[in-house]
Amino acid sequence: MAKKMSGKITAGLLSAVMLGVAVPFAGSLVNTNSGKVTAAEGTVLYSNDFEDGEVGKFNPRMNEGDSVKLTVTTGDAAHGGSSFLSCTGREKSWQGISLPAEGLMEPGEEYMVSAAVKAQWYCEVVMSMQYDDSTGTTHYVNIQKATSQGEWQEFDQVKFSFPKGSTNCSIYFEGNGDAKVELYLDDFTLSTVPEAELEDIASLKDLYSPYFRFGTAATDSELASKSAQKLIKKHFNSLTPGNELKPESILDQAACQSKGDNVDPQIKIDAARGILDFCRDNNIPVRGHTLVWHSQTPGWFFKEGFKDDGDFVSKEVMIQRMENYIKNVMNALAKEYPTVNFYSWDVVNEAWLDDGSYRKPGTYDQDRNSSGWVQVFGDNSFIEYAFRFARKYAPEGCKLYYNDFNEYMPQKTAAIVKMAEELKAEGLIDGIGMQSHLDVRSGSDAFPSVSAYEKAMKAFVDTGLDVQVTELDATVSSNDEAGFKKQADYYKDILDCCKKYADNISAVVLWGTTDDKSWRASQTPLIFNGDFTAKPAYYSITEDMKMPENIPTEPTQTTEPTTTEPVTQPEPSTTDPVITTTPPTDEPTTLPPSQPATPGEEDVKASKYGDVDMNGTVELADVTKLSKYLLNSETFPLGSKVAELNSDVTHDGMVDSRDLSKLLEYNIGKIPESEL
Ligand code: GLA
Numbered sequence: 136m137a138k139k140m141s142g143k144i145t146a147g148l149l150s151a152v153m154l155g156v157a158v159p160f161a162g163s164l165v166n167t168n169s170g171k172v173t174a175a176e177g178t179v180l181y182s183n184d185f186e187d188g189e190v191g192k193f194n195p196r197m198n199e200g201d202s203v204k205l206t207v208t209t210g211d212a213a214h215g216g217s218s219f220l221s222c223t224g225r226e227k228s229w230q231g232i233s234l235p236a237e238g239l240m241e242p243g244e245e246y247m248v249s250a251a252v253k254a255q256w257y258c259e260v261v262m263s264m265q266y267d268d269s270t271g272t273t274h275y276v277n278i279q280k281a282t283s284q285g286e287w288q289e290f291d292q293v294k295f296s297f298p299k300g301s302t303n304c305s306i307y308f309e310g311n312g313d314a315k316v317e318l319y320l321d322d323f324t325l326s327t328v329p330e331a332e333l334e335d336i337a338s339l340k341d342l343y344s345p346y347f348r349f350g351t352a353a354t355d356s357e358l359a360s361k362s363a364q365k366l367i368k369k370h371f372n373s374l375t376p377g378n379e380l381k382p383e384s385i386l387d388q389a390a391c392q393s394k395g396d397n398v399d400p401q402i403k404i405d406a407a408r409g410i411l412d413f414c415r416d417n418n419i420p421v422r423g424h425t426l427v428w429h430s431q432t433p434g435w436f437f438k439e440g441f442k443d444d445g446d447f448v449s450k451e452v453m454i455q456r457m458e459n460y461i462k463n464v465m466n467a468l469a470k471e472y473p474t475v476n477f478y479s480w481d482v483v484n485e486a487w488l489d490d491g492s493y494r495k496p497g498t499y500d501q502d503r504n505s506s507g508w509v510q511v512f513g514d515n516s517f518i519e520y521a522f523r524f525a526r527k528y529a530p531e532g533c534k535l536y537y538n539d540f541n542e543y544m545p546q547k548t549a550a551i552v553k554m555a556e557e558l559k560a561e562g563l564i565d566g567i568g569m570q571s572h573l574d575v576r577s578g579s580d581a582f583p584s585v586s587a588y589e590k591a592m593k594a595f596v597d598t599g600l601d602v603q604v605t606e607l608d609a610t611v612s613s614n615d616e617a618g619f620k621k622q623a624d625y626y627k628d629i630l631d632c633c634k635k636y637a638d639n640i641s642a643v644v645l646w647g648t649t650d651d652k653s654w655r656a657s658q659t660p661l662i663f664n665g666d667f668t669a670k671p672a673y674y675s676i677t678e679d680m681k682m683p684e685n686i687p688t689e690p691t692q693t694t695e696p697t698t699t700e701p702v703t704q705p706e707p708s709t710t711d712p713v714i715t716t717t718p719p720t721d722e723p724t725t726l727p728p729s730q731p732a733t734p735g736e737e738d739v740k741a742s743k744y745g746d747v748d749m750n751g752t753v754e755l756a757d758v759t760k761l762s763k764y765l766l767n768s769e770t771f772p773l774g775s776k777v778a779e780l781n782s783d784v785t786h787d788g789m790v791d792s793r794d795l796s797k798l799l800e801y802n803i804g805k806i807p808e809s810e811l
Contacts, residue, residue: 177247177326180239184322185218193220193320196233196307203230214251214287214321222308222318229275229309232320236297236304242266243299243409245328245359247292248306254283255317258310262290266301269405270389273303280311287321294328296359299409331362331667333369340372341686342677346637348373350422350644352606355379355409357652362667364413366648372689373478373642374414375422375605379407382432385464391441397448398455400436402463404471411468415475418689422605422644423468423480425538426461427521429506430485434498437507453511458524465528469755470803473762474692479603479642481538481568482525483518487554491546518554522563531759534641538568538605543583543591555598566601572646572655573609575618575625581609585628592632596639604633606646609672610658619659623675626662630676692762741780744811745798749778753811755802761795784811 183191185207195203202224213219222232240246252260262279278295281288297304310316339349350373357363357377367374378384390401404411414421437453438445448456468477486506488494493515497505508517518537525535537555541547551567558564569592574582583591595602609625611618633643647653651665662672745753747760761782782790784797800806 177329179324179326180246181234182324183220184216185213185220185320186216188218190220192234192239194233194235195222195224196229196231196309201226201230205232208319212319214253219251219319219321220323222320225310225315225317228311228314230314231307231309231318233305233307234325236306239325240297240304242297242301242304243355243359245294245296245361246325247294247328248290248323248325249292250290250308250323251287251321252281252283252290252308253285253287253319253321254310255285255319256313257284258282258312258316258318260288260318261309261311262293262306263309264295264297264304264306266297266304268298269300269403270387274301278306287319294360296356298355298406299359299412300405328360328362330365333362333365334668336669336673337677337680337682339370339673339677342680342682343643344686345683346634347640348420348642348644350374350642351648352377352424352644352646353410353648354652355406357648358409358413363648363652366663366667367419368417371648372419373422373644374410374419375424375644375646376407376410377647378431379410380404380423380464381425382428382436382460384431386433386436386460388433388435388441397440398452398459400441400456400460400463402460402467404464404467411472411475415472418476418691420476420478420689422603422642423477423533424605425481425484426464426525427457427482427508427517428484429494429508430499430503432499432507434500434507437498437511447507447510450512453508453517454520457517457520458527461521461524462528465530466755469530469759473755473758473799473802476689476692477530477533479534479536479566480525480529481605482535482564483521484538485540486515486518486537487539487547487550489541489544489547491550515554519558519561519563522558522561526563531756534565534601535563536566536568536601536603536605537564538570540570540572540606542567542569542571542595543587548591548594552594552598555595555600559598559600564600566603566641567595567598568603568605569595570606570646571604571608571629572606572660573625573629574658575609575612575622581621581625585625585632588629589632589635592636596636600639602636602640604640604643607643608646608653608655608660610655610660614659619671622659623671626672627675627678740777741783742777744781744784744786745801745808746781747778747798749781753798753801753808758795758798758802761790761798765790765792765795 181192188207190205190207193205195205197203203222204224206221206223207218208221209218211217220232225231248262254260259280259282261277263275263277265273265275267273279290279293281290295306308318308320310318343349349371351367351371352375353363353367354377384406385402385404387401387403394401411421413419435441435443435445436456437447439448468475486493494504494506494509496510498507498510499505509515522535529535537551539547539551542551555564555567576582592602607629609622609629611622630643633640645661647661649663649665649667650656650659650661653661662670662676664670742749743751743753745757747757779790782794785793797806797811801808801811
């Protein structure tokens with residue numbers, strides 16, 4: 136006999152998902168705004184109602200020797216039918232019921248679980264996930280919680296994904312609170328998440344193309360959703376990885392320590408691969424975020440030997456660490472993602488306090504507002520070093536930004552303007568990023584007011600630098616029709632302000648795609664609902680706009696290497712895809728007709744095969760030059776016959792994509808220079 140439900144838990148977010156570690160998202164397709172569930176049923180991958188008396192694919196979650204047991208219990212305490220799974224013998228809160236991913240779930244794909252859970256007596260039952268990252272570090276992430284006092288609670292279409300490239304993945308149910316409490320599970324279903332039909336509405340990036348790029352931010356787990364991918368491809372032409380290019384995602388402590396070089400931080404870009412693959416495959420330009428920041432940067436980065444308990448290093452050491460970190464990041468990205476357009480980078484994030492002073496010394500692990508950079512440098516003088524190194528190592532054409540929040544607080548605006556002008560005089564900075572985490576409050580007092588926001592924007596524009604709105608979201612005063620209307624009006628005013636200064640604004644980027652995945656999910660700050668439908672704010676910022684007649688297409692960064700063999704990464708990772716781009720075309724891209732030879736040119740010879748930019752060495756910059764040339768986005772390398780001859784590394788009398796492919800192979804160590 137089935138027991139009556141006492142409560143139905145529609146999945147919501149547990150945490151500020153874009154803050155902290157790269158946390159996979161939980162959520163359901165329940166749209167809190169309209170109350171409608173749009174998802175069709177997914178394909179069921181595994182289900183168990185325990186009516187056949189079998190525990191099935193579930194395992195007890197415990198260490199060897201522990202006495203956690205899973206048994207099927209029969210009786211009218213079942214949620215549905217007459218049987219359910221009991222987990223007994225628990226001694227620790229993390230012990231419980233586990234379902235390994237093997238044979239059922241793949242990293243990088245999105246799944247959902249519906250199930251009934253119950254605790255013997257008062258206890259929070261938590262659905263969680265576990266996986267190892269590429270360094271072998273195990274992560275444990277809470278996905279959904281429900282408090283049970285001996286009655287069944289339903290988890291309804293709780294969505295999750297394992298990060299691309301992760302291993303040893305499983306989901307599990309544990310009990311938070313009384314460790315000895317028995318847990319029960321019934322009517323469990325694991326299924327795929329069906330793709331949402333996108334609404335037939337105008338593309339933001341197309342509509343806004345006469346003004347600026349329209350972008351968004353996403354984390355790896357958000358991109359596991361095929362519907363999110365579709366939405367991003369349709370509406371946005373700039374993508375900011377939400378966490379994956381931050382120092383804490385990139386720095387590899389074990390490798391730093393084992394290299395034994397106190398000034399050369401070792402890095403890994405594995406966390407960013409899912410997003411960068413997506414950007415590469417869909418030709419979406421990337422905003423790199425962020426190189427130098429007090430937050431989401433491990434304390435050990437500032438310590439001797441890269442040890443948690445080391446002393447703080449000297450300024451001299453830290454300058455070298457900073458240079459090598461920036462160099463290593465830029466080189467790794469250029470090498471593994473030569474075709475991704477990193478069109479902007481946030482070089483320094485959030486260095487100024489609201490009163491225009493610098494942060495307190497200390498580390499983020501100890502105090503979220505302190506800065507390891509200020510600890511080591513004594514003040515904000517690290518900023519200039521950061522921009523110098525970024526300028527030195529960033530790809531050609533990549534614009535460099537200082538990025539901050541509450542940028543409209545008058546003393547902060549002034550501090551940023553002063554710093555930006557000094558950096559500009561040195562030719563080190565290209566723009567200012569206004570994060571723009573805004574709030575529509577009750578009454579008429581949105582924070583900031585549109586006029587305060589405009590004042591800051593104008594002050595930044597007046598520096599002569601570019602401005603980007605880098606993390607736009609605006610929380611609602613109330614999650615109802617009236618709240619969404621106010622939010623829509625505010626969004627419109629902010630976007631109108633951006634349009635007014637559009638000559639000096641190159642991008643407006645939202646911090647997240649759908650409300651349910653936002654770091655401020657409960658305040659629904661974005662313009663798309665969790666079910667991928669547009670909110671009133673989408674309509675308000677598009678209502679008066681006309682689709683332009685000529686919508687520019689994104690130039691491709693390079694063409695597909697014509698080798699039949701995939702080009703592998705220099706440091707092979709077990710699962711990640713190889714460097715490939717658009718599907719190969721039959722015809723190689725060929726040179727435009729040669730320019731008329733200048734006297735004596737007939738006799739010239741190549742100076743060094745592969746040295747496209749003729750600086751004496753063959754390096755990744757030559758690949759970039761050649762690809763730009765082949766795409767006609769630059770005139771032939773330097774207009775020189777020697778450069779042209781140097782580019783013909785296949786020695787077939789033509790400069791085409793085969794040369795590009797061969798040059799790339801050399802740069803990633805597949806062939807020696809002697810073969811060029
Ligand atoms: C700041 C950071 C972002 C992000 C948001 C909150 O604005 O720049 O990287 O962490 O906070 O999610």
